[in-house]
Amino acid sequence: MKNNIIPFYIFMLFFLLSNTINAQNLVGPWKGELEIPTGKLTVIFHIKHDNNKFSGTMDVPEQGGKGIPIHSIKYQNPFLTIELPNLGIKYVGNVLDDDNIEGTFQQAGASLPLHLKKSLDVILEKPKPQEPQAPFPYISTNVTFQNGNITLSGTLTRPKENKKYSAVILISGSGPQDRNQEILGHKPFLLLADQLTRSGFAVLRFDDRGTAKSTGDFSSATTYDFANDVVEAFHFLEKRVDIDPQRIGLLGHSEGGIKAAIASNKVPAGFMILMASPGVKGKDLMLLQKKIIEEKSKVPPTIIAQNQKMFGEAYDMIIRKEQPLDDRLKEYFKHQLNAQVSDQQIHNIVQSLSSPWFTEFIRLDPATYFQNVKCPVLALNGSKDVQVIASQNLPAIEKALQKAGNKDYKIMELQGLNHLFQDCETGLPNEYGKIEQTLSPLLLDEIKKWIVFKTEQ
Numbered sequence: 179m180k181n182n183i184i185p186f187y188i189f190m191l192f193f194l195l196s197n198t199i200n201a202q203n204l205v206g207p208w209k210g211e212l213e214i215p216t217g218k219l220t221v222i223f224h225i226k227h228d229n230n231k232f233s234g235t236m237d238v239p240e241q242g243g244k245g246i247p248i249h250s251i252k253y254q255n256p257f258l259t260i261e262l263p264n265l266g267i268k269y270v271g272n273v274l275d276d277d278n279i280e281g282t283f284q285q286a287g288a289s290l291p292l293h294l295k296k297s298l299d300v301i302l303e304k305p306k307p308q309e310p311q312a313p314f315p316y317i318s319t320n321v322t323f324q325n326g327n328i329t330l331s332g333t334l335t336r337p338k339e340n341k342k343y344s345a346v347i348l349i350s351g352s353g354p355q356d357r358n359q360e361i362l363g364h365k366p367f368l369l370l371a372d373q374l375t376r377s378g379f380a381v382l383r384f385d386d387r388g389t390a391k392s393t394g395d396f397s398s399a400t401t402y403d404f405a406n407d408v409v410e411a412f413h414f415l416e417k418r419v420d421i422d423p424q425r426i427g428l429l430g431h432s433e434g435g436i437k438a439a440i441a442s443n444k445v446p447a448g449f450m451i452l453m454a455s456p457g458v459k460g461k462d463l464m465l466l467q468k469k470i471i472e473e474k475s476k477v478p479p480t481i482i483a484q485n486q487k488m489f490g491e492a493y494d495m496i497i498r499k500e501q502p503l504d505d506r507l508k509e510y511f512k513h514q515l516n517a518q519v520s521d522q523q524i525h526n527i528v529q530s531l532s533s534p535w536f537t538e539f540i541r542l543d544p545a546t547y548f549q550n551v552k553c554p555v556l557a558l559n560g561s562k563d564v565q566v567i568a569s570q571n572l573p574a575i576e577k578a579l580q581k582a583g584n585k586d587y588k589i590m591e592l593q594g595l596n597h598l599f600q601d602c603e604t605g606l607p608n609e610y611g612k613i614e615q616t617l618s619p620l621l622l623d624e625i626k627k628w629i630v631f632k633t634e635q
Contacts, residue, residue, distance in 0.1 A: 203276045204232070204253060209297035212283055212290050221283065221292060223260060223269070225251060233390055235360075236262065244363040244611045247389070249354050249396065263397065263533075264353050266526045306364055308616040310372035321382070323414035325407050331391035332357050332384025332411075335375040336420060343380040344425035344448070344633040347411050349441075351432030352535070356390040357383040359431065362611030366598065369616050370429070370625075377626050379633075380421055382411055400538040401433060405440035412445040424448060425633055427553075429625075430455060432566060432597065433539070435557075439547035449632050451625060452557040454566040454597055457548065457574030460540040461493040463566065470564045474606055488514050492531060496540045503532050548578035555579060555587040556628045558621065560595030562605030588628065592620055 205227050212219040222237040232251035237244050250261040258279060260269040271281025271294060283292040305311065318335045336343050348367045350359050358365035371381040387407055388396030408428065416423035427449035430438035435455020442450060456463045465486055472482045492510060500506045507528040515524065530536060557575050559568035568591045579587050596602040599621040600613045 204258065204273070207297045208279060208294040210292045210294040212292055214290070221294075222297070223248070223294065229391065231391075234260075236260075236267075241608065245360055246362065247354050247356070247360070263529075266530065306616050307614055308369055309365055310368060314372070314375075316375045321414070323384075323410055325387075325394075325410040328387050328394035328407070329392065330384050330387065330394075330407055330410065332382055333371070334380065334382050335371050336380035337375065337378055340420070342422040343378070343420060344427070345380040345382065345415050345421045346374055346427050346429050346451075346629070347408060347415070348381065348383040349408055349428060349430035349434035349437050350386060351430075351434050352539075354389040354396050355386050357385045359383075361598070364598070364610075364616045366431070366617050370622075373622050373626060374629070377630060379629070380415075382415060384411060398534055400535050401436055401542060402440060402538065404433075405437040408437050408441040409444050412441065412447070427451065427629070427633075429453070432456070436542065436544045436547070439544060439551060442553065443547055443550050447551075447553050449554045449629070450551060450556070451629065452555065452575065453599060453621075454559050454563055455557065455571065455575065456544055456566055457571035457578065458545075459543045461490070461497065463571070464493065464540065465490055466567055466570055467565050470567060471606065474564060474604055493540050496531065496537050503537070504528055507531055545574060545578040545581075548575055549581040551579060551582055552584055553586075554632045555584065556625070557587065557589045558599075558624065559591050560597065560599055560605070561591050561593045562595060562602055563597040564605045565597040565607070590624060592618070592624070594618075595621065 204225050206225060208223045208225065210221050212221060219241070220237075220239050222239070223234055224237070225232060225234040232253065234248045234251055236246045236248055238246075246262065246265075248260055249263055250259070252259045253273075256273050258271045258273050258281070261267065266285050268284045269281055269292065270284075271279035271292075273279050277296040279294040281292055281294070283290045314335075316335055316337050318333060320331070321334045322329050322331050324330070348359075348370060350367070357367060359367040367383045371383050374381050384407075385392040386396060386404065387394030387399060412426055412428075415421045415426050425448040428438035428442060428447050429451040430436070431453040432455065435452040438447070438450055438452065438455075441447070468489065469482055469486060472485065492507060495506055495510065496503065508524055511524045511527055557572060559566065559572050561568055572589050572591060576587070576589050592599070594601050595618050596605040596609065597607075598610055599617050600610070600615045601618050602609050602613060
């Protein structure tokens with residue numbers, strides 16, 4: 179799931195004014211170097227400012243990290259604060275002038291000086307080979323729709339002929355995602371929208387609440403809140419004269435598959451496509467994900483076993499809704515880890531585990547919703563996915579659909595593909611940004627063949 183169900187402790191392996199300044203002066207690439215025991219790490223913040231709101235991405239070239247979404251950028255003269263809470267990262271800098279920011283980079287209890295310079299030598303990356311380029315042979319329109327007082331912004335594409343089209347709503351995975359689901363230089367939802375629109379469909383993709391041009395608070399939202407945003411996207415489409423309300427489908431990637439299932443219990447979805455959707459309880463998913471990634475990362479078996487027990491018990495505390503949860507988890511991890519980590523590191527662990535999204539995700543059982551899904555379903559997983567493991571989740575989805583009495587489904591494990599549906603070597607997250615392919619042609623072909631067949635019936 180920016181990433182699409184990658185827990186903070188995996189990324190911790192990868193990233194160990196005096197003058198008056200206006201927002202425009204902060205826009206652009208800012209580059210600095212972190213001094214770490216093993217050498218230097220380059221950090222680049224790309225800052226944008228639109229509609230009185232900051233947004234941006236972070237690159238860490240030595241780690242293959244590109245286009246990592248920044249959750250929050252705040253400027254209160256003279257201080258700039260950049261936060262990526264999913265990764266436990268916070269940067270606070272004193273903006274000295276138009277070209278220099280002096281500050282501190284914090285993560286996992288560590289605090290390192292980081293001087294940023296407005297960087298003219300940061301070359302804009304070339305688009306990935308599969309990234310669609312204008313002009314497009316279809317109509318593309320920026321749209322907005324409401325969920326209460328939240329404005330959700332997106333893009334609707336459709337062929338040029340004036341008629342009612344079958345439509346697909348693209349639903350992102352976990353973490354703050356823009357309408358293209360941009361991650362590490364890739365724009366998989368832009369590619370999917372382009373391919374499906376060229377195949378004769380209308381496609382709606384939208385920024386998550388509190389992300390890019392959508393309003394609302396991402397940090398306080400849960401899977402259920404995001405599913406309600408999908409419900410409103412469905413209602414938005416079914417009122418349009420260019421959309422066939424009987425043929426509006428949902429396509430969810432990773433956690434987006436659960437959002438699709440929850441939404442389909444509230445709206446009459448015409449079909450559903452699941453890309454690496456969880457099918458088991460959040461606790462079981464996260465424990466196996468952690469185990470597989472640690473095994474592939476050559477973590478000693480004894481440590482893996484200890485982590486399974488430690489985090490399994492912590493997840494049980496969340497499931498039991500022990501209160502006050504923050505204090506109970508702090509006490510628990512302090513006892514388990516003794517003096518191995520600092521109080522700040524324990525605070526970071528607890529902060530991640532006790533967030534509204536994570537606590538609800540750990541308790542959530544997708545089968546509750548999949549067992550009510552009656553529409554045609556295509557469920558896909560990559561054989562090398564280490565985040566949503568195919569052997570654990572595809573059978574669970576099939577079992578739930580069978581319980582629903584649904585006989586119109588197709589379950590496929592696509593060989594050699596990772597969680598982002600790229601052809602890969604190991605499937606580990608540290609490969610994602612290094613792979614030039616955005617989506618495997620195998621995936622795109624399977625989706626197009628299935629969706630065309632189902633909507634023409």
